[in-house]
Every structure is written in C-alpha cells, then in structure tokens.
Amino acid sequence: MFLDVLRRRNPALISAAIALHQSGHLPSNTYVLDLDTISANARALATEAGRLGLTPFAMTKQIGRNPDACQAIMEGGIEAAVAVDMECARATTRAGMRLGHLGHLVQVPRAEAAAAAAMRPANWTVFSTDKARQAATAAGHAGHDQALLARIHTEGDEFYSGHEGGFPARDILAVADGLDALDSAHFAGITTFPALLFDPETRSVRRTRNLATLEQAATRLHDQGRTNIQINGPGTTSTETLAALASAGVTQVEPGHALTGTTPWHAATDLPERPAVCYLSEVSHLYGGRAYCFGGGMYVDPVFPPYQVQAVVGHDPSSTATLDATLPPPQAIDYYGQLEVPAHAVVETGTSVVFGFRVQAFVTRAYTAGVRGLATGNPRVAGIWAADGSAASWPR
Structure with missing residues (x-):
C-alpha cells in the first residue's frame, strides 16, 4: 500500500x-x-499550525523516538513532543525536545509519577481523579504546579479497543473545579482520541463523535467563564486537516505519521x-x-x-x-x-x-x-x- x-x-x-x-x-x-523529508514535512505542519494559532506536538513512537529524527523535526519548527508513554518521554527529552504532552494515550504509572514530574511536561493528561492526585503530588514534590488535561468521553464516542477511559463529558464543570482544587496542579483543558479518522469508503478524513464531544464540553467551560483552556485533538493529523481542527476550537495538534507521510490518507491522496x-x-x-x-x-x-x-x-x-x-x-x-x-x-x-x-x-x-x-x-x-x-x- x-x-x-x-x-x-x-x-x-x-x-x-x-x-x-x-x-x-x-x-x-x-x-x-529520510531526515531531510521529515524536516520538510515538519516545516509544512508547523507553518500551517502557526497560521491557524495551533500548537503542534510531535508523536515519535512510530519512528522509534529516533534522536536524529527528533532533531530533524525540531529543525522543521516543531520543538516539543507528545509522549505516548514514559519511554517516549525519556527518549524525546534526551534528544533535546521539550515535553509538550504526557499521559495520553498511556497514563503515567504510579511509580513513574515522580520521574514524569521531573521532566516538567507542559500538559499532563489524566483519566481519573486518582491519576490527577498522583500527578499533583509528584508535581508538588518537584516544586512546580502542573497543568492537567482531562480526557473526556460521552456515549457514541469512538475508541480503538483498549484505548477507552476518561471522565464523563457531562461532568466536565465539576471535573475542572476538582482539578483546580488540587495542590500543585490545575485544570488546563480537555482532550480525546481520535478526533479525526480516515474513512476508507470516501478515501478521506472524517470528524468523529469525539470531536463534537470536545466542542460541546469547551462551550460549557467557556460559558462558565473558563476562556483560556487547551483543547487537544489528535488523530490522523496532516497539514490538510489543521484548518478543520482549528474551526472546531482545537488548540493543540499532534502530528505523528504525517511526519513520515504514512497516515492512511497519505496512501489514498497526495498530501x-x-x-x-x-x-x-x-x-x-x-x-x-x-x-x-x-x-x-x-x-x-x-x-x-x-x-x-x-x-x-x-x-x-x-x-x-x-x-x-x-x-x-x-x-x-x-x-x-x-x-x-x-x-x-x-x-x-x-x-x-x-x-x-x-x-x-x-x-x-x-x-x-x-x-x-x-x-x-x-x-x-x-x-x-x-x-x-x-x-x-x-x-x-
């Protein structure tokens, strides 16, 4: 293919x-x-993200967190990484990238919370109050206040098998207040996965129900006066999908396979x-x-x-x-x-x-x-x- x-x-x-x-x-x-092409791909993504006011974090698990590729991505203008797990966090920070997002898709294990906090991730996703407390406690011991993203879901959202989890979207106002009440942590925004998916019938990318869940939760948060929140919307990211994500209110995007031109959409269309x-x-x-x-x-x-x-x-x-x-x-x-x-x-x-x-x-x-x-x-x-x-x- x-x-x-x-x-x-x-x-x-x-x-x-x-x-x-x-x-x-x-x-x-x-x-x-091909490091030169990876740099060019990253540059195209970073340029379009900048035009739209989006913050891009690079997902590097699919290329083995290769340090030379991390450097190539930074040369292209994407300076921070999203870590799928703690090994990803260690590898990308060791390669010189800032840690933009941790805890999504894989939550940080309890015994690894201190190591995670020491890396000072800009965003740390939690699926539950228990995991939020662990993140807050670790951040407190590390001497800083941690920005937390709440993974949310509602009926009809789509997950890959084994990826399920998060807070009910209907409870987002209480969730935000609860995360703000933690010592050494605060509510910073919401996330889901996947926000977009490739549709083999149309050979294009479609919005998922998850993206609508993000939009609706963001509206409720804004109506409550929370206007400076992050909305993280990963999934089948490409230069060509960024405008649609921005129009849905997304503020953070996470290109992964787009960096190597291997999203399923890339097999169907020259992007x-x-x-x-x-x-x-x-x-x-x-x-x-x-x-x-x-x-x-x-x-x-x-x-x-x-x-x-x-x-x-x-x-x-x-x-x-x-x-x-x-x-x-x-x-x-x-x-x-x-x-x-x-x-x-x-x-x-x-x-x-x-x-x-x-x-x-x-x-x-x-x-x-x-x-x-x-x-x-x-x-x-x-x-x-x-x-x-x-x-x-x-x-x-």
Missing part, C-alpha cells in the same frame, strides 16, 4: 536504503528515515507531506521457491483491510524487482518474511529487501536509522538506534 506511494513520491529513499545496505552502512531489520520511511531487510536463505528475509520489524499497523504486501528487491538500486511478500501473522514472531520468487528473478543470499508500510517501530525489535543528503545524491547515515531511541549495539 505505502510502497506504491514511496516509489512514486520518494524513490531516492528506496535506492539509498539498498545502496547503504550493500555497502555495509545499514543493517538488516532497520526502519530507514503536502511526502513519504519518509521504509523498512529494510535482506535475504537470509531460499527454500521451496521462496526467499526468506529477516524480520524483527514486520509489524504492519492495521489501518487497512488485508492487502498484498510487496517488496523491492535487489543488489543494485538501478536493477530491482518488485516481488509479492507474505509476512507472519500478528500472533506469530516475525523471524522471517517470505518473498515469491518468479523464475526470471535473480534473488540471492544478501539481496536487499525494501518494504513500504505504516510502521510502529516502538513495538518492534528493529533498528532505526536516519539518512541525510538524498536530494543531493549523497546519502549518509546519521546514526543507528534501537527501537526505543537508545544507542544501538550494531557496529558501524
């Missing part, structure tokens, strides 16, 4: 991945990131953000008419119904073949992927294999590596990192 877009809109990334792999500069099982990531493997061995390529990062984010995965295969970027691939099912460990090898194709041990799919590096055991200089024809590896953003042990 995303391989087609990558071949059409950023073929230099495929060529660079193969060349750098064959020269020994990139290992197999690596998410390869301003260009594709900037591929997955690199190599052939391990051949068996039964198939080539087996190393796995480790073959988690394909299931935003589309099952489709025929393909890969670009070759030793030389100027001479490649596109082969059908079979990846392990989600319930299996992805030791290998399998490639259908037609009679005319030359596929050998060590052949480079490049996939294009919607990545979620942080749930894998893959490397991540940023590459600069594609536009000048001089690609070079900026660094190789583990999927949690820490230094990789792979020798260069």
Whole structure:
C-alpha cells in the first residue's frame, strides 16, 4: 500500500536504503528515515499550525523516538513532543525536545509519577481523579504546579479497543473545579482520541463523535467563564486537516505519521507531506521457491483491510524487482518474511529487501536509522538506534 506511494513520491529513499545496505552502512531489520523529508514535512505542519494559532506536538513512537529524527523535526519548527508513554518521554527529552504532552494515550504509572514530574511536561493528561492526585503530588514534590488535561468521553464516542477511559463529558464543570482544587496542579483543558479518522469508503478524513464531544464540553467551560483552556485533538493529523481542527476550537495538534507521510490518507491522496520511511531487510536463505528475509520489524499497523504486501528487491538500486511478500501473522514472531520468487528473478543470499508500510517501530525489535543528503545524491547515515531511541549495539 505505502510502497506504491514511496516509489512514486520518494524513490531516492528506496535506492539509498539498498545502496547503504550493500555497502555495509545499514543493517538488516532497520526502519530507514529520510531526515531531510521529515524536516520538510515538519516545516509544512508547523507553518500551517502557526497560521491557524495551533500548537503542534510531535508523536515519535512510530519512528522509534529516533534522536536524529527528533532533531530533524525540531529543525522543521516543531520543538516539543507528545509522549505516548514514559519511554517516549525519556527518549524525546534526551534528544533535546521539550515535553509538550504526557499521559495520553498511556497514563503515567504510579511509580513513574515522580520521574514524569521531573521532566516538567507542559500538559499532563489524566483519566481519573486518582491519576490527577498522583500527578499533583509528584508535581508538588518537584516544586512546580502542573497543568492537567482531562480526557473526556460521552456515549457514541469512538475508541480503538483498549484505548477507552476518561471522565464523563457531562461532568466536565465539576471535573475542572476538582482539578483546580488540587495542590500543585490545575485544570488546563480537555482532550480525546481520535478526533479525526480516515474513512476508507470516501478515501478521506472524517470528524468523529469525539470531536463534537470536545466542542460541546469547551462551550460549557467557556460559558462558565473558563476562556483560556487547551483543547487537544489528535488523530490522523496532516497539514490538510489543521484548518478543520482549528474551526472546531482545537488548540493543540499532534502530528505523528504525517511526519513520515504514512497516515492512511497519505496512501489514498497526495498530501503536502511526502513519504519518509521504509523498512529494510535482506535475504537470509531460499527454500521451496521462496526467499526468506529477516524480520524483527514486520509489524504492519492495521489501518487497512488485508492487502498484498510487496517488496523491492535487489543488489543494485538501478536493477530491482518488485516481488509479492507474505509476512507472519500478528500472533506469530516475525523471524522471517517470505518473498515469491518468479523464475526470471535473480534473488540471492544478501539481496536487499525494501518494504513500504505504516510502521510502529516502538513495538518492534528493529533498528532505526536516519539518512541525510538524498536530494543531493549523497546519502549518509546519521546514526543507528534501537527501537526505543537508545544507542544501538550494531557496529558501524
């Protein structure tokens, strides 16, 4: 799905991945990131967000919190990150980004509250009074007052399975007063997820009921005199969706896959953000008419119904073949992927294999590596990192 877009809109990334792999500069099982394109994508998002008065926070879990990518995002004008969990918070702050938002989607565990407060997140989302008290207590011990966002919901809101939680939206006035009553914390605003979703039937992005819930809660808060609140509205973010979010009253947006051009909308429409990531493997061995390529990062984010995965295969970027691939099912460990090898194709041990799919590096055991200089024809590896953003042990 995303391989087609990558071949059409950023073929230099495929060529660079193969060349750098064959020269020994990139290992197999690596998410390869085009840092220059990531900077350009971030710049487009930051510029449009600034025009609309929105504050953008970058979600970097899908690219493994790669420190070089974090720097590229900051070069593009997005200086703060949203952390999906504490590992994300540690990695992005270690890379030099400010921590703009923590606690959403994943709440901060009790034993991690002190560490979270020490990072001084600009916004900390809580799903319950218990979690708000933990955040407030930790902030008090750290010597500051913490801005809290309340995750809200109402009947008819949409959640991915396992993402449910938050305060009933009907209680938002009491929730705001309750958070303000805490020592060392205060109510700062409201959030939900997802505010927007891709609609496969229209091949576009639609508003969710959650966004209407935010709008209605914000109106009640404004009517009570709370006029300076943050309204956080993540979900299928792109330069092209920011105006709709702003018109709904959203003040904070959280581009993630837009930074690499891999939201589901990017597979259906050419948006301003260009594709900037591929997955690199190599052939391990051949068996039964198939080539087996190393796995480790073959988690394909299931935003589309099952489709025929393909890969670009070759030793030389100027001479490649596109082969059908079979990846392990989600319930299996992805030791290998399998490639259908037609009679005319030359596929050998060590052949480079490049996939294009919607990545979620942080749930894998893959490397991540940023590459600069594609536009000048001089690609070079900026660094190789583990999927949690820490230094990789792979020798260069």
